[in-house]
Amino acid sequence: MNRLLAPLFLAALLAPALADEAPKPPDPRYETRAEHDRNGIGKFFMGREIARVMGHQAADWLERPEREAEERTDLLLESLAFRDGEVVADIGCGSGFISRKISKKIGAKGTVYGVEIQQEMLDLLMKRMAMFRIENVQPVLGTTTDPKVPPASCDTMIMVDVYHEFDFPYEMIRSMIAGLKKGGRIVFVEYRKEDPKVPIKEVHKMSEAQVKKEMSVHPELAYAETLPTLPRQHIIVFKKK
Numbered sequence: 001m002n003r004l005l006a007p008l009f010l011a012a013l014l015a016p017a018l019a020d021e022a023p024k025p026p027d028p029r030y031e032t033r034a035e036h037d038r039n040g041i042g043k044f045f046m047g048r049e050i051a052r053v054m055g056h057q058a059a060d061w062l063e064r065p066e067r068e069a070e071e072r073t074d075l076l077l078e079s080l081a082f083r084d085g086e087v088v089a090d091i092g093c094g095s096g097f098i099s100r101k102i103s104k105k106i107g108a109k110g111t112v113y114g115v116e117i118q119q120e121m122l123d124l125l126m127k128r129m130a131m132f133r134i135e136n137v138q139p140v141l142g143t144t145t146d147p148k149v150p151p152a153s154c155d156t157m158i159m160v161d162v163y164h165e166f167d168f169p170y171e172m173i174r175s176m177i178a179g180l181k182k183g184g185r186i187v188f189v190e191y192r193k194e195d196p197k198v199p200i201k202e203v204h205k206m207s208e209a210q211v212k213k214e215m216s217v218h219p220e221l222a223y224a225e226t227l228p229t230l231p232r233q234h235i236i237v238f239k240k241k
């Protein structure tokens with residue numbers, strides 16, 4: 001190689017590696033605090049601490065027999081009035097407890113995208129779908145910033161006990177909006193922080209006011225309603241304008 005060009009060639013090879021090592025500036029959207037809840041990750045968004053992601057090792061808890069009576073998922077599904085043929089993304093679907101129930105409401109022409117960041121959860125999801133002979137649920141491996149569903153494809157995106165675990169709530173909701181059809185809805189199902197009797201760890205609960213505050217930074221979304229149907233959880237609905 002030309003002796004003049006050799007150093008340039010070497011620099012071009014090393015540049016990506018050096019760029020990776022360069023310290024990243026702090027993300028101004030998020031705040032890190034040394035003192036924080038032991039069930040949280042020490043990272044805060046708009047004053048709220050983000051919870052630790054529930055590991056797939058605890059998936060049995062999602063399928064506990066008493067869950068139906070505690071959470072009344074029958075009432076949840078009834079109040080959301082899914083239509084035949086809807087495309088629904090169950091974001092953070094876990095082992096598919098909710099996907100399974102939605103799949104029945106939307107019929108054979110509908111689709112549920114079961115979105116997860118843990119492949120182990122998707123493996124459990126598909127095992128259960130096969131067990132129940134359900135064919136309209138598709139597994140999707142997303143990332144912490146993107147659910148990886150097709151653009152403008154979904155009528156509904158639902159998060160049951162999930163949003164408070166998002167490592168990047170701002171980026172994740174932005175990507176979710178891109179995956180929604182115009183007029184489509186984003187549904188938050190979160191344990192009521194306002195109610196001290198709800199037996200769930202503090203960082204795994206959310207108040208209605210906090211959800212609304214965090215959605216106020218997304219001008220593409222309009223608040224639609226909060227349904228008072230469930231014994232322990234809020235159902236908070238936003239629509240894509």
Ligand SMILES: C[S@@+](CC[C@H](N)C(=O)[O-])C[C@H]1O[C@@H](n2cnc3c(N)ncnc32)[C@H](O)[C@@H]1O
Pocket residue numbers: 053054062091092093094095096097098115116117118121142143144145147159160161162165166167172
């Ligand atoms: C408490 S579980 C709830 C599972 C399910 N929704 C249910 O109610 O049975 C929360 C799930 O959200 C998933 N999760 C967390 N952040 C996520 C993200 N950015 N995208 C997709 N899934 C996520 C976790 O991996 C975990 O399986």
